[in-house]
Amino acid sequence: MSAGHPVELDSLFGDYLLDQAFDEMREASGELRPQYRALAETLAGLPAPELQRRKQSADLAFLNQGITFTVYGREEGTERIFPYDLIPRLITAAEWDRIERGLTQRITALNLFLRDVYSDGKILNDHVIPRELVYSCKHYRRQMRGLQVPRNVYIAVVGSDLLRLSNGEFVVLEDNLRVPSGVSYMLTNRRVMKRTFPEMFHSYGVRPIEHYPQLLLATLRSLAPEGRPEPNIVLLTPGVFNSAYFEHTYLARQMGIDLVEGRDLVTHDNIVYMRTTDGLKRVDVIYRRVDDDFSDPLIFRGDSALGCTGLFNAYRAGNVTVSNAFGTGLADDKAVYAYVPQMIRYYLNEDTILPNVETFLLGDELQRKHVIANLEKLVVKAVGESGGYGMLIGPQSTAQQREEFALQIEANPRNYIAQPTLSFSRAPCLIGDRLEPRHVDLRPYILFGDKVNIVPGGLTRVALEKGSLVVNSSQGGGSKDTWVLEQ
């Protein structure tokens, strides 16, 4: 191993892989990055059994608090704890400052875009974004046309996925503008970390994130309909079988608001009520964790039992605020994504601070030809999907899979985009009693009410399997605590 750090670190690192991918903890030379030195020393100073003991006690804390997600289709043991790595990911103040400015700019532009598309459509008339791209998006909701949204805020709660490339720069991989999840893991990770490694919090100045629920509540309150000074705010969940149910209960409890299901709500004369033991009570703001499609059988999918009949009409009448608004998925469509830098230029007249990943639009014939010829080097994704579904990872695919995908693309080009296979950063994880690097992304959580508010940090998702690039919890991903430092 290289010179410069004490001998006991070597046993912690073992044969730690360093290559062209950016390593969060170590420079290419093997040298520790300055911000990680204190962390490495603390870890090296702990006897191996002590580290394992702390890991077990953290696991137990997750299990006992019921911080689990549901694995479908098995009778026993259907709940697993969300895989969790003990080594925090550090972000310096300078890095964070750029992320914060970049996201603020981006979310502001995306919100203006939604407002524009659902009203005058100037950006379409000016041919900055092709009209057919917008109208062919499966998350475009024509019912939203001409509808006045409270404070013109369409996307109050956002989680954007960032990657760090080999040059150390953060880029935006995608925006989640519908019902982003995972913030409860960010909050519980921090709580467990404080219990597990109190001494490290002493040596680092870590910026707090614990006020997120309060900020969320303030954001929702700021969007209440006019004339409702003491709004009744609720969180609408699909119910106990949803994989994010833990998060819904967690946020409702932390905010002190009622957690409602569709069957708790009724509408009458375009007013939404909830059924309580004291009779019907009016609802003013709904923090919606149910997809558009399932929200109101009268307007969207008629076979859904999860939503509330008449909700959309009450919303259109201005008697209830629903956040996020309906139809926001339009702006996180992976093809529309490619135009975000143009939106920032068009609405804000600014340069993009956080760049996009290079994206090929397969609706365009030239780009499509290029992509189909180079499938083995590219990642192809369906535009309206999330959670790592509906994608082809070129370098890891077989010739037959590529052939099938090429056919799908030709059949419906608008439905796909392609991006280069990214070499994104790795962070050290505790695997057995050694540190090993694993690929990570970063999902900061952005709130947008009176203004844009981002708690410093977010959820760092980890592809826990060696060599894997997929960080989604539905596909073997885990998470770790993210520390934004004062310095």
Added chain:
Amino acid sequence: MLSRVADSLYWMSRYLERAENTVRQLDVTMSLMLDAGGADEETRWNHMLAALGKHSKMDWNGNLEEMAHKLIFDNLSPASVTYCITGARENARQVREEISSEQWQRLNRLYHQMHSPHAQAQFNSSISDVLASVVDGIHLFQGVGASTMIHGQGWQFIRLGRYLERAYATATLLEVNQSEIFHSHLREDSGYPYLELVGLLRCCTAFEAYCQVYTADLTPARILEFLLLNRDFPHAIRYSVDCVRYAIESIQRSGGRRPPVELSSGIGRLHAMLGYTSVQEILSGDPAEFLHTIREQCLRIHELIYSYYVQYSIQSALAV
């Protein structure tokens, strides 16, 4: 409070009370089987099942250990302890935001404990240890609830569930036992085996409390008086009914809705029945009928609570 939430809290509580009751009766029945001279194992088993509400699929197969295992662990049978604890947890999981984190953790731990291999190992070495740890878990849950949860409407629904279940279960227990115990008394045969009477009291954790009130002189009439009419003992039916009444009053106070006459008069009638009847009057009448009436009343109160707080029609609510 959301109707659905009230419903879940109520059932969470009922299920736990039911689990505790099942555990205690199993424990007493198994310990009575150890003593010579009483009824045979099958009779005792069937007797206990009747007191638990005549569950199917728990038919005696001649092997006590297997039967006990089934009654504790068989997740598919609504009679089993694990089924009740799972039911309680499922209800709690749907109202995680209403109960305190400490409460949830206690209940969650109890659930994982029942599903762990450790519980099986414990069962193999000592069945009564398993039973004792279940009771401990439930008591801890209740204690933590009492000290960490807001004692508002949700709390009252929890108490409502617990005491309604308890009143009903104790009435069932007494009804099943009354023919043997009280008819033997009427024959002026005071030699009804001591252990059987202790067992009956222990089914309600009432032995020590009984001794404090009446000394260890066990007579069927006093036992009936104690379990049915005592005002201060938490497992007595009268105490439970008073708690149900108090819980309903508190819910109505906090909600500000006018109580439906049927509900308040139903609970008032039950309260009066237990408060203004002496044990002599009951014994000179038809004790079985008396106990049966209590059970019917409990069922009726349950239905009224449902139709008033949980499943009311929208039209009636809008009309108010």
